[in-house]
Amino acid sequence: MNELFSVKRKVVVITGGTGVLGGVIAEHLAKEGANVVVLGRRKEAGEKLISKIKEEGNEAVFLQSDVLDRESLLKNRADILEKYGKIDALINAAGGNMPGATITPTGTFFDLNLDDFDKVLRLNLTGTVLPTQIFLEPIVKQGEGSIINISSMAAFRPMTRVPGYAAAKAGISNFTQYMAHEIALKFGEGIRVNAIAPGFFITEQNRSLLTNPDGSYTERGNDVIRQTPFKRFGRPEELCGTAQYLISDAASFVTGTVAVVDGGFNTFAM
Numbered sequence: 173m174n175e176l177f178s179v180k181r182k183v184v185v186i187t188g189g190t191g192v193l194g195g196v197i198a199e200h201l202a203k204e205g206a207n208v209v210v211l212g213r214r215k216e217a218g219e220k221l222i223s224k225i226k227e228e229g230n231e232a233v234f235l236q237s238d239v240l241d242r243e244s245l246l247k248n249r250a251d252i253l254e255k256y257g258k259i260d261a262l263i264n265a266a267g268g269n270m271p272g273a274t275i276t277p278t279g280t281f282f283d284l285n286l287d288d289f290d291k292v293l294r295l296n297l298t299g300t301v302l303p304t305q306i307f308l309e310p311i312v313k314q315g316e317g318s319i320i321n322i323s324s325m326a327a328f329r330p331m332t333r334v335p336g337y338a339a340a341k342a343g344i345s346n347f348t349q350y351m352a353h354e355i356a357l358k359f360g361e362g363i364r365v366n367a368i369a370p371g372f373f374i375t376e377q378n379r380s381l382l383t384n385p386d387g388s389y390t391e392r393g394n395d396v397i398r399q400t401p402f403k404r405f406g407r408p409e410e411l412c413g414t415a416q417y418l419i420s421d422a423a424s425f426v427t428g429t430v431a432v433v434d435g436g437f438n439t440f441a442m
């Protein structure tokens with residue numbers, strides 16, 4: 173059997189694993205034989221996901237966590253090392269937007285709520301930097317591992333109406349490249365840092381921006397489809413292969429990349 177893309181017995185920590193995209197990736201990696209650790213704030217959602225994974229005969233644990241709380245992350249790290257003795261990969265999938273950091277169709281830039289803007293920057297960007305700082309330490313001791321950050325199409329071009337989210341995601345792409353370089357220089361080639369930039373996948377955080385209550389697309393939803401050559405939104409499972417690849421030995425010479433999974437959205441010209 174070809175082991176090139178194997179993640180078997182790798183300990184994979186997923187922040188925001190209780191969310192739609194993180195959850196689907198968690199389920200997939202567990203199916204592929206990884207020991208998945210789902211971190212999230214919502215205990216009920218986390219436990220529901222773990223039961224589902226276990227019913228399928230695979231391994232996963234849920235630990236309550238907050239990506240902005242150093243103490244909770246340190247406790248998570250200690251619990252993971254006690255249970256598995258190592259961490260092989262971290263997927264920073266916690267993130268999202270906030271209404272106050274979004275300009276409404278009739279509003280202007282002057283309506284931007286600076287508190288919400290700060291919160292969105294902190295959740296997405298600091299909420300990626302801090303868990304990386306905490307979970308990278310044992311990875312550095314091992315000399316081997318993979319970090320995956322979650323960027324966005326908004327990192328490539330600042331999308332209308334979501335200035336906080338776009339700035340945070342641009343920061344994540346930039347941080348990914350910075351870390352790839354920094355870690356390789358100081359600790360060698362065993363540790364890789366990459367990002368995935370998903371196109372548009374309908375989940376709780378963007379449902380109301382992209383769809384109406386009756387399921388039809390909003391004007392913005394239609395704009396996205398018009399600019400996506402595949403003429404549809406992504407299915408969360410379509411991120412799983414890229415995540416697995418970036419963790420596996422198949423990506424042993426890949427670091428500092430932002431892998432686009434978007435049905436062609438980022439190629440749109442006219």
Ligand SMILES: NC(=O)c1ccc[n+]([C@@H]2O[C@H](COP(=O)([O-])OP(=O)(O)OC[C@H]3O[C@@H](n4cnc5c(N)ncnc54)[C@H](O)[C@@H]3O)[C@@H](O)[C@H]2O)c1
Binds near residue numbers: 190295324369373376
């Ligand atoms: N859905 C899309 O189209 C899309 C596109 C590009 C990027 N993304 C990114 O993908 C990631 C996952 O998004 P999703 O669509 O699955 O959304 P989601 O809202 O379903 O998942 C986000 C998860 O993060 C968790 N979270 C929020 N604050 C947290 C905190 N302080 N500590 C720990 N967890 C926290 C939430 O509880 C939730 O479980 C996010 O970074 C998002 O920005 C999504």
